[in-house]
Amino acid sequence: MTEAAKPTNEKLRLEALHSLNILDTEFEKEFDEITTLASFLCDAEIALISLVDKDRQWFKSKYGLAICETPRAVSFCAHAILDPYKPLIVEDARKDPRFCNNPLTEVDKIVIFYAGIPLVDKDGFALGTLCVIDSKPKKLSQKQIEALKSLANQVIMLFELNKKNRDLEYMQSKLKKRNDSLREFARVISHDLKMPLANVITSTDLLKLKLGDKLDSESLEYFEYIKISSFSMSNYIGDILEHYESESLINHKPEKFVLNDLLQEIVSLLSIKPDFTINFPKENPILESNKLALKQIFFNLIGNSIKYNDKEQIIVSIETKEDDIFYHFKITDNGMGIPNNKLEVIFDLFTIANHTDRNGNKGNGIGLSTVKKLVKKLGGEIKVSSQEKIQTTFEFSIQKPN
Incomplete structure (x- = not known):
């Protein structure tokens, strides 16, 4: 058995894989439908969407297999991602020096036939494979291989869609927190400013009464200006609070x-x-x-x-x-x-x-x-x-x- 080498862009490839936030997530119907169809089209016992992590391969979807992951050291898919634009077809792993002593082939006898299509993202990183597996030797027609390639493209599209949806959910959550903070800020500011403004208005009226005839027309105009400005500011604060509290009306x-x-x-x-x-x-x-x-x-x-x-x-x-x-x-x-x-x-x-x-x-x-x-x-x-x-x-x- 030959353990697969690491791709030359391994660090960046792993960053691309982890950025999807898809490892160890729940199984999803859309992916399971693809593996079911892949198994049917290739008449294979097992079909997997396999993601090659640092020390393991994890299955986002699996058809015909109970386990969720295997060590990367025994992974066929780790070999497949070394050439991102070429399918890896192993018709009989017992005759292939890379895999003949692999425990999945020699001991468990699960993987005798293997066909893996690398899952390549928009930046050219091979994240894993869509693969079909059988416990006996097998050959695929060119039509079957092309069908697997088409299904692999669908997997990549689902990955990108999931990432966009998660990014959108994150942004919505972030915006909600900001809006909640802004609403609370508006409430606090409204409460803290309205009382001083009311005091300004009341004090203006009291001063006018106390000073009485001592004020000339110009001074009275200034007092009136202070009062009008205070009312205007109070209304402005009230409107801001109303805007942010309108959400609660819903x-x-x-x-x-x-x-x-x-x-x-x-x-x-x-x-x-x-x-x-x-x-x-x-x-x-x-x-x-x-x-x-x-x-x-x-x-x-x-x-x-x-x-x-x-x-x-x-x-x-x-x-x-x-x-x-x-x-x-x-x-x-x-x-x-x-x-x-x-x-x-x-x-x-x-x-x-x-x-x-x-x-x-x-x-x-x-x-x-x-x-x-x-x-x-x-x-x-x-x-x-x-x-x-x-x-x-x-x-x-x-x-x-x-």
């Missing part, structure tokens, strides 16, 4: 409710003034959905329709319809409109369509990003169309419960 179970009752709740929360007219849907349907998430969506969209409106009489109209899969909603206002160059990015975080709102305050570009996030989580889509100085229409859908 966890609420669907419930049945009347749409117009929900809209009336929102109107009450927004403290609507007489210069505002809202047209509720005539259908007034009963919905079954995540009520809290939908409430947040409408609250942001209707709130924007009011804030970014330059007309004396604000008019907002809401329409709805449904099909077998989705609820569809349309909100149209007669406000400032959105510039054409902003329509494609209006849902991006921190993107602002208008410089200031109805009261001269600058937006922070968080609300619509939160809306899109919630709509997506509810299985729907959202889009916007607008004519500057005339109107804006938001249309969105949410998926019905299964």
Whole structure:
């Protein structure tokens, strides 16, 4: 018996093999189907997907064999990977000086016939083989060898797909941890900053009262500026927290409710003034959905329709319809409109369509990003169309419960 030499690129080859993170993983149906087919096509007792590690060969899939690995010293596959682009065919191992004294051949009498196709990755490293084995001498036709080569290519494709899936899962896990950290950071910052800001606002009012007539008009303007800026910062912090906490709204179970009752709740929360007219849907349907998430969506969209409106009489109209899969909603206002160059990015975080709102305050570009996030989580889509100085229409859908 001759123990196989190590490939000249052994160190890099092992790094490529270990980068797949596939050694000692569970058996998978996709690989087992390949070894079953290989055994059938070659009329062989055993078929293996064998990976040649540092001191062993481990079987990702096995057909007709009970053991999961063997020492590399007795491995036929360790010989096969020495010539990555050529099949190793041993018709009768008892007559081959490399294998005649191999315990798998001489003692166990498992491997008399062997045919191995090297599994070569995109960088040219032979990671192992797809092999078929029999306990008696055998010959393969050229068609059978070509079929084995095709199956070996499928194994390599599965390796690469598995690696991409694992990398994706790792990145998703990493992103989730970062998002969780960012959400916690936003919560802590919101809590720690809101109280000082409230103190600034209260102190400003107290100072104005205490100083009374001692303040000239310019000083009063400065005090008012401090107060307005503090309110603006407080709203900004609140919106950031709302954006990152919106994820928790998705966890609420669907419930049945009347749409117009929900809209009336929102109107009450927004403290609507007489210069505002809202047209509720005539259908007034009963919905079954995540009520809290939908409430947040409408609250942001209707709130924007009011804030970014330059007309004396604000008019907002809401329409709805449904099909077998989705609820569809349309909100149209007669406000400032959105510039054409902003329509494609209006849902991006921190993107602002208008410089200031109805009261001269600058937006922070968080609300619509939160809306899109919630709509997506509810299985729907959202889009916007607008004519500057005339109107804006938001249309969105949410998926019905299964």
